[in-house]
Amino acid sequence: MNRILIVEDENIIRSALKRLLEKNGYDISDAESVSDATERFSLDNFDLIISDLRLPGAPGTDLIGMASNVPVLIMTSYASLKSAVDAMKLGAVDYIAKPFDHDEMLKTVAAILQQKEIAAADPSAPPPADSKDGKTQIIGSCRAMQELDRRIQKVARTDATVLILGESGTGKELAARAIHEQSGRANKPMVCVNCAAIPETLIESELFGHEKGAFTGATSARSGLIEAADGGTLFLDEIGELPLEAQARLLRFLQEGEIRRVGAVQPVTVDVRLIAATHRDLKNRARNGEFREDLYYRLYVMELRMPPLRDREADILELARAFLAKQGEKLGCEQLSFTPDALELMRRYPWPGNVRELENAIERAVILAECDRITPDLLGIEVEPQSLSELEAHYTPQPEVQAPREQSRTDLSLDDYFQRFVLENQDTMSETELAKTLGISRKSLWERRQKLGIPRKPKG
Structure with missing residues (x-):
């Protein structure tokens, strides 16, 4: 059983993280500060140390x-990402932003411990392909994805x-x-903001x-996410x-290459390459006054x-097999395959x-799955054969993506139901x-919106 030390001064976060990791089979010790950790424990006895940046x-x-060969995972708030990058330069094995997603934390911890075991067995072994040192792979060989790949390669060479x-x-x-990874900024931070x-x-x-x-509650000066991405990429x-007031500030940043903190x-001056994304029709929103033209x-x-x-x-089955291999490796059932019906x-x-x-x-x-075959019923998307063509004909893409208003279905997953209801x-x-x-709770609603990528309705 792997031993992990948590060093975090906020009791609620420390207790929650301890419960999460213990529930997943790790032996956990915890401390409130660096001095508390070094006084009570021998750091070399742990397989991983997870520590807050600010203690x-x-x-x-x-x-x-102090931990010599024990990897240290740094936790940091979004506004401290630049400091987290500096921590990586000091030798931190990785960093994770707070508030962290449970699945992301468990995946990161597992990857670090796996790499530690590989390195112990073979110091010359390369990092795993799905680690953060590996390049992002976009699966797909259809004509549209080939064209997308060509355009990514072209635009990556610029700062546009x-x-x-x-x-x-x-x-x-x-x-x-x-x-970002194919650009000249690849060795600089990429900061992602939803x-x-x-x-x-707060935006x-x-x-x-x-x-x-x-403003009320601003007890100390604080750098923002754009500053954290200095030299790199902001997504x-x-x-x-984005609210209209924040849009005005963002426009000045794009025009002048500088930002002004709230109250400053x-x-x-910052050097940041901006990549933006949306599922909305921005041109139409600009006409309606909901987005700055x-x-x-x-x-x-x-x-x-x-x-x-x-x-x-043409890509669906290629993606499906790649995801099956990934999940099979993650859960230790690598012999799984799809039935022809699936x-x-x-x-x-x-x-x-x-x-x-x-x-x-x-x-x-x-x-x-209880055997080595993935059948249609396990996918949770089964529909009656006679209604399948009706479902396909009913789904018509809209300029702004909304959940298709289908007739009542009994095969919706909880996530499907949540998304459609919201x-x-x-x-x-x-x-x-x-x-x-x-x-x-409202907090759970926000977390599930974030997980499923469901934007809030903008205030009129």
Whole structure:
């Protein structure tokens, strides 16, 4: 059993992380500070140390030198990403942003421990292909994806602003990462921001930073995400959800190459390449006054369109087999294969949730599989044969992607039901009413929106 030391001064976060890791089979010890950790434990006895960056007394990065050969994973808030990059330079094995997703934390921990074991057995062994040292791979060989790959290679050689368009779940962030990794900024940070996941009252502070006393609660000066990406790439996902005031600030950043923190007098010069993405029709929103027209044309330097999965029939089975191999390796059942019926169902299904829905369906099937064959019922997308063509004919892509309003179905997963319910009711219900009706907290509603990529309805 792997031993992990958690060093975190916030009791709630420390306790929650400890429970999460213990539940997944790790032997956990915890401490409140660097001095507390070194006084109570011999650091060399652990397989991994997970430490917050900012701790009372000494910073978490001090553990890197003290722990000799024990890898140190640094936790940091979004606004401290630049410091996290500096921590990587000091020898941290990786960093993870808070608040962290449980699955992301478990995946990161497992990858670090796996690489540690490989390195111990063979010091010359390369890192695993799915580690963060590996390059992003966009699977697909259809004509649309080949053209997309060519355009990514061309635009990556420049510093041009890129606007990536496509429905939710088509892989817009993967395309952004591919551009960054093939650019001259590849060894600099790439900061990813979901504009729909940050409250409107905080978005300007998060992006541009703020000075001490700029608003109630600003007890100290703080740099923003754009500064954290200095020298590298800033990816703004769901940019169509950005409030108009923040759009004005972003426009100045694009025009002048400088930002001004909230409450500051002097601007700060930054060198950041911007990649933006949206599933909305920005041109139409600009006409309606919901998006600044001048910002739209500043973003519209280079456009990439991510094709929906229903238009990539030749890639569906290739993607499915790749996801099956990935999940099989992750769960230790690498002999799994699809039955012919399952392959035919996946090929014909319209995939309204695109690649994300396909990956989730296969992950669910691998978890539920009791033998080495993935059958249609395990995928959770089964429809009656006579209604399949009706479903395909019913689904018509819209300029702004919405959940298809199908007749009542009994094969919806919980995520499908959640997505459809929110999209159909958010125009008439507040966030509080949505959460209450679904029987969850507002925080859980926000987290599931983030997980499924469901933007909030912009305030009119």
